[in-house]
Amino acid sequence: MAPVKNGKDNLSAVLYGKDDMKLEQRPIPVPRDNQVLLQMEVVGICGSDVSYLAKGVCGPFVVKDPMVIGHEASGTVVECGKNVKNLQVGDRVAIEPGVPCRICQLCKSGSYHLCQDLFFCATPPDDGNLSRYYCHDADFCWKLPDNMDMEEGAIMEPLSVGVHACKRANIKIGDVCLITGAGPIGLVTLLAAKAMGASKIVITDILDVKLKMAKQLGADYTIKIDGSLTEDQIVSKVIELLGQEPNASMDCTGVEACVRICVKSTGLAGVVVLVGLGKLEMTLPLANALIKEVDVRGVFRYCNDYPTAIEMVRSGRINVKPLVTHRYRIEDTLKAFHTARTQEGDPIKVLIYCNPNWKPS
Structure with missing residues (x-):
């Protein structure tokens, strides 16, 4: 699926609080020097996403302001910041949703996931990536091997857990x-x-x-x-x-x-x-x-685990495809969350396609 950047359509799933989620247009973001702009492809629904919708909270994290939902994701690079060296336009990536400060003692000692200044998609107050377009730090975007598809890319987030x-x-x-x-x-x-x-x-x-x-x-x-x-x-x-x-x-x-x-x-x-x-x-x-x-x-999320998860799938040691039971377009996000929340149809992993070019197989 080729990316479609039309300059207008950045449909996003925005959570305002308990039982209050809306689809709305937001501006297409501009990548900073160390970031890439991604055409979002596939975003999975996590139990934390459902908790935010159903309760307005997940553990100690509370939704206080409008927040774009979604953090289990894959995307295609459509623009690179001037300092990005590891990716180029057209690369397909799995998105590791947590970006640390890189300078605190925890980051320097290797436990960057425990950084107290960590940005994490769809953890209040940080926006997630259930949208048409999204910017993310390039060094936390992991290029997918040729034999892995975008669904597998999105599932690298839970697999890394x-x-x-x-x-x-x-x-x-x-x-x-x-x-x-x-x-x-x-x-x-x-x-x-x-x-x-x-x-x-x-x-x-x-x-x-x-x-x-x-x-x-x-x-x-x-x-x-x-x-x-x-x-x-x-x-x-x-x-x-x-x-x-x-x-x-x-x-x-x-x-x-x-x-x-x-x-x-x-x-x-x-x-x-x-x-x-x-x-x-x-x-x-x-x-x-x-x-x-x-x-x-x-266990708190993951740390240096995306490369292991990707290699396990690339090599055939793990097959995550049977986990996928339901697929929706981003326009049907509320239906997708209803399925995940009510467990109607016995869902395991519910995926949402953000690219308007997606056609159900």
Whole structure:
């Protein structure tokens, strides 16, 4: 699809607050010297996007002023700032949505995702990129290999979360793992863990359709959480299926009950990784972690993980295409969010096409 820059059409999805999103025209931005102007191609809907629409908040982040939504995205370069050396017009890119200050101690030490001056698409007060055109720093735009398409480019954002989670868990060949939650982040974490060498994975969820997808993507075992099993029975089931306590447990829900199951299940000297963003305070069985020397680690987005995610897809070690269940034009953004919010039609990953040239296949 060739970019179409007409100088007028920059249709954008703007969130004004809880249950208040509008499509409106905004000026086409002009790239700064270190930026590129992108014809936006594909933007995925994230759980945080749905939370902002449904509640006006996501964790500690609150929508106070109008904000363009969207951060899981790919685009085509249509203009380069004068200092841009790594990209040229026509390049197809995956957009890493967080841009740090680059000069603080966290940035210099490599943890740029924890920068306190981080710009992040669609995290208040920063605008996102669900629009026809968008400017972004060139060094946080990752050129896509020829054998990857724009849908895969957009999914590099959630996949990078899964890659980062597995790096934090130190997943290695032969590890056995528990993943709680088979939503999009749980599923990409499953894909990343398998690609990194995990030999057995059990994944939990409350929905059969999510567990079915998990099996399709390589989960060895699934457990449906439906109220018929107590917390301790679920823990026993995890250990029974895996044949041992997991080396690593990764919670992708943010739900207290799921975090408790991870802490109780994980074996000696294992790791619990908290991926899902839940309530600010939880009651957890930390004595279990203490006597087994289990590390409890947080995950906040990703850091230096886009190249790994792209290479995993380029090389064929990971196939993210089965995750895509629904596709909409940007003009139908409200319908797309309705699907993601209500779960009508059993969506896994809902994608929105911004380029007016897109034709459904």
